[in-house]
Amino acid sequence: MTVAATHLANDILEAIAGRWGYLDAAAKLAGHPERLALFLTGREQEITPVNIEIWPSLRCNARCPKCPYRTNGARHEADRRNASKRLISLQTLVETGLGTQDVMPIERWAKMAHEFRQAGGLSVTFTSGGEPTEHPNLPDFGRIARQEGLAWGLYSNGCNLTADLVNQLLANSPEFIRVSINSWSAHSHD
Numbered sequence: 061m062t063v064a065a066t067h068l069a070n071d072i073l074e075a076i077a078g079r080w081g082y083l084d085a086a087a088k089l090a091g092h093p094e095r096l097a098l099f100l101t102g103r104e105q106e107i108t109p110v111n112i113e114i115w116p117s118l119r120c121n122a123r124c125p126k127c128p129y130r131t132n133g134a135r136h137e138a139d140r141r142n143a144s145k146r147l148i149s150l151q152t153l154v155e156t157g158l159g160t161q162d163v164m165p166i167e168r169w170a171k172m173a174h175e176f177r178q179a180g181g182l183s184v185t186f187t188s189g190g191e192p193t194e195h196p197n198l199p200d201f202g203r204i205a206r207q208e209g210l211a212w213g214l215y216s217n218g219c220n221l222t223a224d225l226v227n228q229l230l231a232n233s234p235e236f237i238r239v240s241i242n243s244w245s246a247h248s249h250d
């Protein structure tokens with residue numbers, strides 16, 4: 061980093077930490093001096109994100125009235141197909157292969173994970189937009205992340221988190237498994 065860029069970086073860190081008291085953000089920036097240097101020298105297109113968010117599944121087992129992901133047309137379609145799929149037998153499901161719709165192929169994640177790590181990425185969050193645990197092979201997503209050297213975490217609505225699935229996920233050392241618990245009224249929520 062040039063001297064000017066170093067001064068500017070320090071100014072930014074002090075501004076963040078001092079003006080907004082937002083020490084975490086300053087500490088995070090300080091942990092990525094190469095990325096900060098690229099940003100400060102106008103080369104932000106060359107920055108590899110530290111973390112990426114991946115949606116393993118577009119479908120969800122919940123129908124939250126204020127789901128923010130419903131603005132996504134693909135998500136709507138997944139809900140529609142998922143609703144009809146749940147009315148048919150398991151045998152039909154296996155025969156028609158509908159169980160693989162609306163979920164990310166594991167090979168695609170393996171390729172992305174490898175390329176992301178090679179480019180300097182550090183971690184991945186498997187998250188909602190669909191519910192990640194609707195993917196039949198979710199533990200493999202964590203396994204591949206670890207094999208590539210990526211830290212990983214999971215956001216889930218928790219409905220599918222059986223002891224068996226949790227154990228399979230823990231076998232691949234997640235940094236966190238976060239479950240959101242909300243309620244239907246302000247009173248009971250708080």
Ligand code: SF4
Binds near residue numbers: 123127129188189
């Ligand atoms: S659990 Fe998340 S993705 Fe599923 S309906 Fe609710 S808000 Fe939407």
